[in-house]
Amino acid sequence: MKFKHTLAAAAVALTVGTANAADIEVTHWWTSGGEAAAVKVFADSFNAMGGDTWVDGAIAGSGGVARPVIVSRILGGDPMGATQLNHGRQAEELVEAGLMLDLTELAEKEGWRDIVRPSSLLDSCTLDGKIYCVPVNIHSWQWMWTNPGAFEAAGTEAPANWNDFVAAAPKLQEAGIVPLAIGGQPWQINGAFGVLAVALGGTDLWKAVNVDKNAEAAGGAEMAKVWEAFGAARELATGSAVEQWNEATNLVLTGKAGAQIMGDWAQGEFSVAGKSAGTDYDCLPGLGLETVLSTGGDAFYFPVNDDAEVTAAQMKMASMMLSKSVQVDFNLAKGSLPVRGDVDLSAANDCMKKGLAILENPDNILPDGTQVLSPDTVQQIDDLLAEFWATASMSAADAQARYADLIGDAD
Amino acid sequence: MAQSQRPSSLFRNLSAKIAAIPMILTALVIFVGCTVWTVVYSFTKSRMLPKEDFVGLMQYERLWATKRWLVSVENIAIYGICSLILSLVIGFVLAALLDQKIRFENTFRTIFLYPYALSFIVTGLVWQWILNPTFGIQKVVRGWGFEDFTFDWLANTDYVIYAVLIAGLWQGTGLVMALMLAGLRGIDEDIWKASRVDGIPSWKTYLFIVIPMMRPVFVTTLVIIAAGIVKVYDLILAQTSGGPGIASEVPAKYVYDYMFRAGNLGQGFAASTMMLVTVLIILIPWVILEYGGKKNAS
Structure with a gap:
């Protein structure tokens, strides 16, 4: 009986689907628990609008696996029908080649310029004054997650910033606790390097290097301090032989490691484990030294399609993703911050609130590395940092010289 | 037994030639055509999309100035030479041992050949666990009481490529053994009898009589092993992902990463062209040696 019902329902859905509505296939790489729940918010809201159907096209693996698949399909x-990408330069050439749908009209009608915060997110979606993608959330790299319990066990105080942390590190090591947990994958090492550069070098230096691609600044004395600190971090991380970021988070969670530098998605792991912010774990935005957040995140792009119905459905979906209620539900599930400031986020936890408070002031906002550097440059820096991280004999000065060359050649 | 009246050689076996046309076209368009296309575009500044924006040798200059590429080339050389020699030697010795009319030969053959049925991905993952210092061999031996025992090749930038080599040999030697065994079985029994009558020790018989007779088998095996070496990618990806750092990178992975992840087609094309050139440098002299003199011989 049940089978018959399903069959009938499927048949109805099929006929309806072909008659007067479009199936929109949406590709993304959100497959972990919290991420899947967040996608479901989108899918349900879209299906509830009636007519068109959300067809889920999740691609397992991280962005590194999914992105080539998505790009080669386009x-x-x-x-x-629609696809997730990190906005910024990953889709730049696809947009230039006219493969992405122009959303400017919709954006002007709904006033995206006024509601999207920070405006740099929308700038990353803009090429020659036209808007090609919908930013849906803000993820920031600029966090260090600490386990106060681990510091207590080693007989020292929980650090309030990076300098405290470095000072406390020897005691942690004596107690058999790895001070800093970092997974061995290059993107994690690159991320931690970026956070250190912002926190120790300051935002001006970071912008000079990453936005203006100033090779002199990248090879200069200020940046040398960052490289020294990064070399020290390499020492502090010896002993944490893990690959995945969530394995590293788990080391902090269980008190085997003192701290991890990782983006705000790490918080999902703490909350899944039932830990509460402020007591079981603590968060230091900007390593406790600089109150800044880089604002990367995810955006949805809509490839150009010949079918007018599909185009209409794409517009509808774009509008839905930025609507108030969807923004709140989606971001609470994802653990990220919403892209509009005029929504109610009373359900957010302490660390999320810290982040929201920082976002209040536009001066505290930095673009994300992927927004200002091309994937080619990011890959080269990944390679360099991975080599440095794994080769204890490589000096910070040598690595910095090569880094300055890369920045000088960046486009 | 030459045919007495040959028709024009173009029309001989006409139907067979017509049947081969699709294959010839495929070979020309897909292999030759795409190869030429790749080489041409390796001289351009193509990023995510191919563009006719020629920049001369810029991509090659950058390629050979890149540390990761140099490490990749060094790794493939170490892996290639070691795996070529070791899998031939081990494979032949195993085959010779199995050839001694031992009991349970079928069982041994199955055991040795079984790893070949596993994909490189599975092989890589299995050996990643076995060689992992915290879970694998090192932990087991330390558990037996040898506290100072260290076997952390996977975490050691100098030795990691040999850890990959172990996995590659474990997977591939069985096939070499099977090929060699087939070759050994093809040797006429009378040769062994003759050598025994003459009182030649069996190792000498193997070395100076049997192996030269097995030349075709060795050539086939060599081609199979060499092809496996050039395209080694999945094993690395599964076992080490190129790490620690960039210590176990290989050229094929460089090509993929720069073409698809970094969105820099020009750089990827340049790297793949270098791979092609290397293969040609090795292949062309060999083809000339192997087939060049054949016309006179037969």
Whole structure:
């Protein structure tokens, strides 16, 4: 009986689907528990609007696996209805080649310029004054997660900033606790390096290097301090032989490691384990030295399609993703911050509130590395940092010289 | 037994030639055509999309100034030479041992050949666990009481490529053994009888009589092993992901990462062209040696 019902329902859905509405296939790489729940918010809201259907096209693996698949499908003339990407330069060439739908009209009608905060997110979606993507959340790298219990066990105080942390590190090591947990994957090392550069070098230096690509600044004395600290971090991380970021988070969670430098998605792991912010774990935005947040995140792009119905449905979806209620539900599930400031986030925890408070002041906002550097440059820096991290004999000065060359050649 | 009246050689076996046309076209368009296309675009500044923006040798200059590429080349050389020699030697010795009319030969053959049925991904993951210092061999031996025992090749930038080599040999030697065994079985029994009558020790028989007779088998095996070496990618990806750092990177991974992850087609094309050139440098002299003199011989 049940089977018959399903069959009938499927048949109805099929006929309806082909008759007067479009199936929109949406590709993304959100497959972990919290991420899947967040996608479901989108899918349910879209289906509830009636007519069109959300067809889920999740691609397992991280962005590194999914992005080539997504890009080659668009280039190969088999575009999906919509796709997640990190906004910024990853889709730059696809937009230039006219493969992405122009959303400017919708954006002007709904006044995206006024509601999206920070405005740099929308700038990353903009090329030649036209808007090509919908930013849906803000993720920031600029956090260090600490376990106060681990510091207590080693007989020292929980650190309030990076300098305290470095000072406390020897005691942690004596107690058999790894001070700093970092997974061995290059993107994690690159992320931690970026956080150190912002916190120790300051935002001006970071902008000079990453936005203006100033090779002199990248090879200068200020940056040398950052490299020294990064070399010290390499020492502090010896002993944490893990690969994945969530394994590293788990080391902090269980008190085997003191701290981890990782983006705000790490918080999902703490909350899944039932830990509460402020007591079981603590968060230091900008390593406790600089109150800044870089604002990367995810955005949805809509590949150009010949079918007018699909285009209409794409517009509808774009509008839905930025609507108030969807923004709140989605971001609470994802653990990220909403892209509009005019929504109610009373359900957020302490660390999320710290982040929201920082975002209040536009001066505290930095673009994300992926927004200002091309994937090619990011890959080269990844390679360099991975080599440095794994080669104890490589000096910070040598690495810095090569880093300055890379920045000088960056486009 | 030459045919007495040959028709024009172009029309001989006409139907067979017509049947081969699709294959010839495929080979020309896909292999030759795409190869030429790749080489041409390796001289451009193509990023995510191919563009006819020629920049001369810029991509090659950058390639050979890149540490990761140099490490990759060094790794493939170490892996290639060691795996070529070791899998031939081990494979032949195993085959020779199995050839002694031992009991349970079928069982041993199955055991040795079994790893070959596993994909490189599975092989890589299995050996990643076995060699992992915290979970694998090191931990087991330390558990037996040898506290100072260290076997952390996977975490050691100098030795990690040999850890990959172990996995590669474990997977591939079985096939070499099977090929060699087939070759050994093809040797006429009378040769062994003759050598025994002459009182030649069996190791000498193997070395100076049997192995030269097995030349075709060795050539086939060599080609199979060499092809496996050039395209080694999945094993690295599964076992080490190129790490620690960039210590176990290989050229094929460089090509993939720069073409698809970094969105820099020009750089990826340049790297793959270098791979092609290397293969040609090795292949062309060998083809000339192997097939060049054949016309006179037969």
